[in-house]
Amino acid sequence: MKIYLDNAATTPMDPDVYEAMLPILKEGFGNPSSTHSYGRKIKSHIELARKNVAQHLNCSTGELFFTSGGTEADNMAIRCAVRDLGVKHIITSKIEHHAVGNTINKLEKKGKVHVSYVRIDNKGHIDLVHLDELLNRHPNSLVSLMHANNEIGNLLPIEEVSMICKKHSAFFHSDTVQTIAHYDFDMTQMDQIHFMACSAHKFHGPKGIGFLYVNKNINIDPLIHGGSQERNMRGGTENVYGIVGLSKAMDVSLNNLMEHKKHILDLKTHMIYRLNKSIPGVSYNGDSDNLSASLYTVLSVSLPPTEIASMLLFNMDIMGIACSGGSACTSGANTGSHVLFGLKALSDRPTIRFSFSKMNTIGEIDFAVDSLVKLYS
Numbered sequence: 001m002k003i004y005l006d007n008a009a010t011t012p013m014d015p016d017v018y019e020a021m022l023p024i025l026k027e028g029f030g031n032p033s034s035t036h037s038y039g040r041k042i043k044s045h046i047e048l049a050r051k052n053v054a055q056h057l058n059c060s061t062g063e064l065f066f067t068s069g070g071t072e073a074d075n076m077a078i079r080c081a082v083r084d085l086g087v088k089h090i091i092t093s094k095i096e097h098h099a100v101g102n103t104i105n106k107l108e109k110k111g112k113v114h115v116s117y118v119r120i121d122n123k124g125h126i127d128l129v130h131l132d133e134l135l136n137r138h139p140n141s142l143v144s145l146m147h148a149n150n151e152i153g154n155l156l157p158i159e160e161v162s163m164i165c166k167k168h169s170a171f172f173h174s175d176t177v178q179t180i181a182h183y184d185f186d187m188t189q190m191d192q193i194h195f196m197a198c199s200a201h202k203f204h205g206p207k208g209i210g211f212l213y214v215n216k217n218i219n220i221d222p223l224i225h226g227g228s229q230e231r232n233m234r235g236g237t238e239n240v241y242g243i244v245g246l247s248k249a250m251d252v253s254l255n256n257l258m259e260h261k262k263h264i265l266d267l268k269t270h271m272i273y274r275l276n277k278s279i280p281g282v283s284y285n286g287d288s289d290n291l292s293a294s295l296y297t298v299l300s301v302s303l304p305p306t307e308i309a310s311m312l313l314f315n316m317d318i319m320g321i322a323c324s325g326g327s328a329c330t331s332g333a334n335t336g337s338h339v340l341f342g343l344k345a346l347s348d349r350p351t352i353r354f355s356f357s358k359m360n361t362i363g364e365i366d367f368a369v370d371s372l373v374k375l376y377s
């Protein structure tokens, strides 16, 4: 039996997405910039996809720029805001994804910006009063706060944050990589958000494709210079297969959102119930077990200390269960999770992050919990 419970790292591609990409992979080899029929035909697929994504987010097509994924979208938002919008100060948190955290660190080291870190409480939630205070001292800053944390699942009250930013004329970027296509977005109601990042492989789409949403009132220059693709905003021949896949993956996710969400919430609730019953002393990092304050796809489990702590993930893998110790981007590195460190939750208690998708079953959750219980007995 092989069970995949690492869906915050990446998701398996939906068969409908694969089917939508197949004709383009087989025959759609034209370069979208070519003026002949091969080029024109393939270019129309890009623009149809952009229109479809814009309809899902209720924004205009002019606000969407396809990128190679979430990391590039985050880099584009932050670097271009500093370079083109006169941003000299960034307010962020210690628990952002490395795509954001390391980009901001680099800019700070190069002397391009000063950085303030907003306080987080012991559950990992952003202190909004402190954010307001920081913005009082540093108006016109760029605020970069993620919508949902990929390791512990905490959700940001994104609309409240956007209103605080508006009050201080600050720019607001949110890394929405874990939430786009998992929640409904209506950009006409959220027009105080200036930048949002998306990545298709987090919602059963292909890897290497995403987009940056840039609010229509914002004017930036490209991050990647080259040809005139993406209306002169991102040079490079477009990843048409990926763009078509992203658009289809959004359809599949958002057209069945309530059904998928209910199924995944049932899985998460069942896992919490089973773990609480079977492992004395189990707890949860951040606000992971609070169903209304956390991402429904993520459960970060804090386990009682054990001599086999360093072997837990390895043993789970041997038993057929793929899960993670922190974010996928830190696995392989010898350092502990910067998120747990930011929460001051690093201890001798091992952490396992389980993350779910519509493709998981209650039987798989039972098998994963039973396997973990065996390792603890």
Ligand code: PLP
Residues within 6 Å of the ligand: 008, 009, 068, 069, 070, 071, 072, 074, 097, 099, 146, 148, 149, 150, 175, 177, 178, 198, 199, 200, 208, 210, 328, 329
């Ligand atoms: N931001 C968050 C919150 C993520 O979880 C990830 C992926 O792990 C990224 C950004 C990076 O996205 P991508 O893998 O498309 O570069």
